């Protein structure tokens with residue numbers, strides 16, 4: 427089968443061409459034989475989504491759209507973290523001009539990933555809270571390595587996930603499951619995520635996760651690419667349009683939220699908790 431051959435080739439580390447190293451925080455590697463691009467986030471220690479990582483992600487997605495890749499696999503260079511979500515330092519005691527640019531870029535990057543015309547899959551090789559989960563659920567398929575967690579934990583931070591975070595989550599989970607998980611700020615283990623359908627498969631290693639993502643992308647090998655991409659875009663059009671129509675309002679809500687003293691206090695305590703955890707180890 428064609429898609430099995432594609433995934434074997436990719437996994438074998440077969441002939442690869444490094445198409446782009448121009449971005450500092452992401453790399454794009456396109457397999458010459460399969461035409462599948464692997465987009466790797468590389469912002470140690472936790473792939474916190476700051477302005478620059480979001481810019482590099484967007485430019486890598488554009489590059490993959492432009493170079494006629496057959497699919498996009500999103501993964502991380504860290505052995506334990508897919509992405510820790512939004513970089514809290516972008517929201518804690520922020521410079522408001524940068525904060526505005528940060529949120530606008532997040533919107534831009536999400537529109538590009540969720541609306542991408544190529545098949546997308548996430549090889550989730552580490553923890554994936556909040557914004558990390560947003561990236562994963564914006565892809566069409568998810569394969570996750572065991573012993574990690576994934577979910578939208580915003581309420582645990584005293585924050586509200588915007589509507590478009592929910593849209594991506596709801597494109598994967600039934601409303602009842604999604605609503606409960608968001609209200610609780612629930613983080614799912616790999617096994618729990620598989621059980622509820624938040625991920626599609628598990629894999630024992632990053633390499634195997636990439637191989638399974640490639641196999642998923644291979645399932646489209648015999649489907650007309652234009653028909654496939656227009657079908658995907660029709661499914662996602664309403665979610666994309668909702669943000670496009672409300673971008674300014676969404677940005678203003680975000681800026682208002684982060685300027686609230688109670689939120690700043692909460693973020694300070696949360697950051698402190700993360701640092702204390704480091705000291706205890």
Ligand SMILES: CCCCCCCCCCCC/C=C/CC(=O)SCCNC(=O)CCNC(=O)[C@H](O)C(C)(C)COP(=O)(O)OP(=O)(O)OC[C@H]1O[C@@H](n2cnc3c(N)ncnc32)[C@H](O)[C@@H]1OP(=O)(O)O
Pocket residue numbers: 471472474506507509510511512513514515553555556557558579580583585586587588679680683697700701703704
């Ligand atoms: C009417 C309705 C209107 C609605 C409108 C709403 C509009 C407003 C919306 C606002 C929405 C905001 C949305 C937010 C989404 C997010 O993504 S918020 C971020 C959430 N992320 C997290 O909670 C993850 C926190 N991190 C962890 O749980 C752990 O770090 C980890 C599991 C990812 C990794 O653990 P471990 O490997 O043990 O590493 P650590 O030692 O914990 O971390 C290393 C290092 O990184 C720092 N760090 C970790 N995560 C973040 C982060 N997200 N941002 C910034 N920094 C982070 C951590 O503090 C350590 O730093 P030091 O080395 O100590 O300096």
